[in-house]
Amino acid sequence: MSDQQQLFKVTIDNITIEVPAGTTILNAARKIGGDVAPPAMCYYSKLEGSGGKCRTCLVEVSKGSEKDPRPMPKLVASCRTTVMDGMEVKNITSEKVLDARAGVVEFLLLNHPLDCPICDQAGECHLQDLSYEHGKEGTRYEFQRRTFKKHDIGPYIQLHMTRCILCYRCVFTADQLTKKREHGVLDRGDHAEIATFIEKSLENDFIGNVIDVCPVGALTDKTFRFKNRVWFLKPVDAHRDCPTCSGRVTLWNRGDEVFRVTARKDEWGEVEDTPDGKPGWICNTCRFEKKKTSDWVIEGPRLINRHSVISQGHYAGKVGTHMPTETFEAVNDGRKPKLLMDIHSVSEVNKPEVQLSLIDGPAHSKVFNQNND
Amino acid sequence: MSKKLLLEKAHVEGIRYFDVYRREGGYRSVEKALKEMSPEAIVEEVKKSGLRGRGGAGFPAGMKWSFIAKPEGVPRHLVCNADESEPGTFKDRYLMEFIPHLLIEGLIVSSFALGSNDTYIYIRGEYAWIVDILEQAITEAKNNGFLGKNILGSGFDCDIHVQRGAGAYICGEETALIESLEGKRGNPRIKPPFPAVKGVWDRPTVVNNVETLAAVVPIINMGGDEYAKIGVGRSTGTKLISACGNINKPGVYEIDMTISVEEFIYSDEYCGGIPNGKKLKACIPGGSSVPILPANLLLKTAKGETRYMNYESLADGGFASGSMMGSGGFIVLDEDQCVVRHTLSLARFYRHESCGQCSPCREGTGWMEKILKNIEYGNGKMSDIDLLWDIQRKIEGNTICPLGDAAAWPVAAAIRHFRDEFEWHVLNPEESQERNYGLAHYADPIHVPVG
Ligand SMILES: Cc1cc2nc3c(=O)[nH]c(=O)nc-3n(C[C@H](O)[C@H](O)[C@H](O)COP(=O)(O)O)c2cc1C
Ligand code: SF4
Ligand code: SF4
Ligand code: FES
Numbered sequence: 001m002s003d004q005q006q007l008f009k010v011t012i013d014n015i016t017i018e019v020p021a022g023t024t025i026l027n028a029a030r031k032i033g034g035d036v037a038p039p040a041m042c043y044y045s046k047l048e049g050s051g052g053k054c055r056t057c058l059v060e061v062s063k064g065s066e067k068d069p070r071p072m073p074k075l076v077a078s079c080r081t082t083v084m085d086g087m088e089v090k091n092i093t094s095e096k097v098l099d100a101r102a103g104v105v106e107f108l109l110l111n112h113p114l115d116c117p118i119c120d121q122a123g124e125c126h127l128q129d130l131s132y133e134h135g136k137e138g139t140r141y142e143f144q145r146r147t148f149k150k151h152d153i154g155p156y157i158q159l160h161m162t163r164c165i166l167c168y169r170c171v172f173t174a175d176q177l178t179k180k181r182e183h184g185v186l187d188r189g190d191h192a193e194i195a196t197f198i199e200k201s202l203e204n205d206f207i208g209n210v211i212d213v214c215p216v217g218a219l220t221d222k223t224f225r226f227k228n229r230v231w232f233l234k235p236v237d238a239h240r241d242c243p244t245c246s247g248r249v250t251l252w253n254r255g256d257e258v259f260r261v262t263a264r265k266d267e268w269g270e271v272e273d274t275p276d277g278k279p280g281w282i283c284n285t286c287r288f289e290k291k292k293t294s295d296w297v298i299e300g301p302r303l304i305n306r307h308s309v310i311s312q313g314h315y316a317g318k319v320g321t322h323m324p325t326e327t328f329e330a331v332n333d334g335r336k337p338k339l340l341m342d343i344h345s346v347s348e349v350n351k352p353e354v355q356l357s358l359i360d361g362p363a364h365s366k367v368f369n370q371n372n373d
Numbered sequence: 374m375s376k377k378l379l380l381e382k383a384h385v386e387g388i389r390y391f392d393v394y395r396r397e398g399g400y401r402s403v404e405k406a407l408k409e410m411s412p413e414a415i416v417e418e419v420k421k422s423g424l425r426g427r428g429g430a431g432f433p434a435g436m437k438w439s440f441i442a443k444p445e446g447v448p449r450h451l452v453c454n455a456d457e458s459e460p461g462t463f464k465d466r467y468l469m470e471f472i473p474h475l476l477i478e479g480l481i482v483s484s485f486a487l488g489s490n491d492t493y494i495y496i497r498g499e500y501a502w503i504v505d506i507l508e509q510a511i512t513e514a515k516n517n518g519f520l521g522k523n524i525l526g527s528g529f530d531c532d533i534h535v536q537r538g539a540g541a542y543i544c545g546e547e548t549a550l551i552e553s554l555e556g557k558r559g560n561p562r563i564k565p566p567f568p569a570v571k572g573v574w575d576r577p578t579v580v581n582n583v584e585t586l587a588a589v590v591p592i593i594n595m596g597g598d599e600y601a602k603i604g605v606g607r608s609t610g611t612k613l614i615s616a617c618g619n620i621n622k623p624g625v626y627e628i629d630m631t632i633s634v635e636e637f638i639y640s641d642e643y644c645g646g647i648p649n650g651k652k653l654k655a656c657i658p659g660g661s662s663v664p665i666l667p668a669n670l671l672l673k674t675a676k677g678e679t680r681y682m683n684y685e686s687l688a689d690g691g692f693a694s695g696s697m698m699g700s701g702g703f704i705v706l707d708e709d710q711c712v713v714r715h716t717l718s719l720a721r722f723y724r725h726e727s728c729g730q731c732s733p734c735r736e737g738t739g740w741m742e743k744i745l746k747n748i749e750y751g752n753g754k755m756s757d758i759d760l761l762w763d764i765q766r767k768i769e770g771n772t773i774c775p776l777g778d779a780a781a782w783p784v785a786a787a788i789r790h791f792r793d794e795f796e797w798h799v800l801n802p803e804e805s806q807e808r809n810y811g812l813a814h815y816a817d818p819i820h821v822p823v824g
Binding site for chain 1: 541543558563724727736738740767771772773
């Protein structure tokens with residue numbers, strides 16, 4: 001029997017599934033889907049070596065395997081632990097896991113500025129989703145949050161470290177999609193920061209992908225910043241004949257205007273594979289320079305992933321939506337926000353019955369016009 | 374006078390140099406090992422000796438060696454961990470500084486046992502002058518045919534390379550050390566794979582502490598069984614203890630692990646008691662990461678038995694009423710010391726040294742430091758004490774490497790045993806700025822809700 005054919009039986013939250021040997025607990029749980037899949041803030045299946053850092057995906061292994069049924073003494077990172085035959089795992093059925101996870105969410109939000117109202121990532125931020133689903137109301141942190149200066153890394157990308165959760169995804173992306181090691185982490189502990197090798201601008205055809213892998217609003221698209229809220233945009237799949245990449249993208253439109261271009265993302269927020277089975281990273285030209293509808297062949301509307309705050313329309317009154325104790329000026333180096341769009345207060349678009357992908361031309365739909373113009 | 378195996382000759386004039394060291398019987402174990410023994414037989418002797426890792430965790434060294442993978446055609450490496458950065462621990466420095474050839478000798482025998490042709494010493498950057506001492510010793514050993522090609526005609530080749538760290542405590546953690554040795558940022562790796570399978574450059578690697586590797590010399594010279602007769606139970610051989618704090622004679626002592634804690638602190642052979650007639654308040658018996666113990670639980674276990682300076686006895690009672698042997702950094706606090714302030718300074722250390730990879734350690738260590746600072750400077754609240762307890766609980770066991778645990782344990786133990794002192798700080802914010810709490814009552818461990 002070859003290794004690849006060997007199937008292991010694993011039971012997660014009382015649901016049993018068979019997966020090939022070598023599969024991680026997280027990927028097995030994703031096959032089952034729904035709430036059984038632990039949240040993952042740092043693991044990214046397309047990036048080698050990713051995972052293990054954020055600790056949101058911790059699970060309890062209550063039975064090691066058929067051969068060695070002893071439970072594992074500590075909670076394990078499901079993204080980096082492979083299944084054994086007969087393994088039994090508890091995710092949401094474990095008090096210990098839920099308690100530890102709530103702790104991790106609190107830690108991740110500890111120094112986060114919670115400046116969602118002025119953050120470009122709001123609405124598609126994994127940290128926002130995580131705090132809605134697993135966080136507690138309010139913080140016990142009473143101290144000044146750490147802040148960093150904003151940096152431009154090249155003409156298209158802005159780094160706002162203050163929001164970074166140090167998941168290292170961008171580091172792996174820069175390492176693996178480009179040939180040079182020039183984007184990494186400086187310093188350590190809670191003063192560690194993402195940086196380019198001495199403030200260098202990153203010029204590489206594929207560097208824009210760091211924006212797509214960033215789970216929060218730390219790396220943002222300068223050609224899109226403050227142009228619009230993502231929930232006012234309508235995502236459509238499109239492609240073009242690109243000499244550099246697959247040219248398969250998602251356009252985020254309002255009316256006929258293309259506001260931004262991203263890679264296509266699957267339900268776990270990772271870039272989708274292209275039909276040839278390779279990750280669908282896109283090049284800078286497609287992402288930053290092709291901003292006309294006429295540049296693209298439109299395929300049709302795109303469904304938004306199940307997790308996202310924008311697709312569920314629940315901004316207000318949920319857990320984790322506490323405001324920071326400092327003013328925005330404090331977290332923004334004394335500057336007042338230019339533009340305040342509070343996603344915590346209910347907006348018409350956020351009604352649960354509104355399915356963004358079903359609205360045509362959201363920018364001029366009735367739903368929007370009442371509240372915004 | 375207890376038996377000395379490592380430091381016996383450390384103060385012989387000129388022992389730092391090859392000729393004197395050799396004249397005093399040095400490098401005999403290399404001759405014995407390379408001429409008369411097989412690598413397997415050496416591993417077997419080390420197993421028999423019961424030698425436990427001296428770097429902190431106390432894992433049996435022979436067992437660790439036997440786990441090393443031996444894939445065909447892939448080089449293996451031995452790495453000596455000389456990063457010694459745990460506050461209170463300075464025994465490896467002493468050994469390397471005074472009797473460097475003992476380490477080199479141990480490294481040659483161990484390299485032969487493990488099949489490592491290129492062996493590394495990863496040394497703490499601040500020990501810059503010791504690098505010169507070690508390099509001199511290596512050159513001398515090489516000039517005398519104990520290193521290099523075909524050592525003593527045995528056909529075994531070995532070189533030892535010294536690599537300096539850049540001043541990060543985390544690089545003492547074995548996988549972070551390996552990353553750093555490879556020239557990368559010293560972030561601990563996620564295990565598995567373990568270094569025994571994939572270590573330096575993905576090759577099978579054993580990482581051992583300086584003292585562990587030096588102890589291989591007497592083990593080979595006297596035989597594993599003889600070595601195992603020294604000490605008690607699973608605490609075999611001798612152990613270096615670096616003693617500091619409020620004692621008359623701070624320094625490095627080699628003990629056989631049969632003496633009591635009380636004797637170690639008060640006898641003139643060792644620490645020589647506490648200066649100025651002060652009373653003993655507390656002690657961290659094994660380096661800053663292990664739980665602090667109040668005097669009553671330090672000298673006697675919770676069952677009322679005498680506590681001894683060995684792995685089992687120091688750990689008696691688990692974390693509820695015991696501590697750990699750890700790395701042998703013995704820190705003594707007298708009645709004038711403030712436990713809150715002391716805990717704050719440790720918390721500051723761990724915050725500063727966290728690599729920042731995993732969220733509980735990165736964020737939790739900083740949070741604990743800030744709360745402790747408030748309590749220490751008279752701005753604390755009663756609820757802060759429970760909050761601290763909850764934070765350390767959420768860090769412990771949930772991180773990639775044990776630094777998270779090492780940051781959590783001192784805080785947990787301080788609250789467990791000295792909660793009254795924390796409360797006094799909160800209730801007397803002004804008075805606590807002017808005087809210390811003193812001894813108070815540490816008669817019984819104070820009840821702390823479990824979990
Ligand atoms: C944060 C951290 C720092 C450490 N620092 C050291 C050190 O400075 N020296 C050392 O020998 N072991 C240190 N260790 C333990 C090593 O990871 C490893 O267990 C040890 O070197 C193994 O050697 P031994 O089996 O001979 O004890 C440290 C561990 C941690 C988690
Ligand atoms: S910038 Fe974004 S992708 Fe990079 S480490 Fe920070 S959160 Fe992760
Ligand atoms: S526990 Fe701390 S030091 Fe260890 S890997 Fe995690 S962040 Fe780094
Ligand atoms: S997703 Fe597993 S630790 Fe981050």
